[in-house]
């Protein structure tokens with residue numbers, strides 16, 4: 001099998017370290033550049049679990065996947081969680097956070113759907129973002145406005161246990177918007193994102 005990032009054959013002439021390397025879709029060298037850093041961020045009163053640090057290697061791979069439309073990379077982000085995740089969130093339905101309509105159309109595939117399909121768990125895309133046009137019609141004041149940029153699609157019925165999932169938590173505004181859109185619904189709500197951007201990285 002070849003590494004999905006550098007295409008090097010995995011497992012031929014393994015080094016001593018690689019012999020004990022966990023099964024993966026990336027070679028030891030590529031994976032080593034990623035930094036596992038489990039964290040919890042609190043957004044709108046909800047705990048958001050994250051797994052990777054948003055370092056250069058992660059960012060580069062995510063851009064290659066999302067912006068260069070490289071669908072082959074869909075498994076690399078969550079592969080180390082393939083056993084843990086469905087166990088931890090057993091019984092939950094994944095709710096994918098929305099992308100801007102314009103970006104989704106340009107990309108031609110839902111990157112979150114591809115990424116999270118690894119777990120073979122039930123998934124829904126119940127949210128939509130207001131279009132750029134709709135957003136422009138709002139006044140400038142941002143914080144409360146941001147929450148309103150995401151809404152539930154019409155006639156959506158949600159299961160009782162839902163897990164909001166995203167790729168990266170940056171400012172947390174998208175997650176906050178989705179949580180806000182679910183406000184007042186009798187749900188058991190959990191949140192997860194692949195990677196976390198630390199506050200100091202934002203500036």
Ligand SMILES: [Zn+2]
Pocket residue numbers: 003004005006007008026027028029030031
């Ligand atoms: Zn590699």
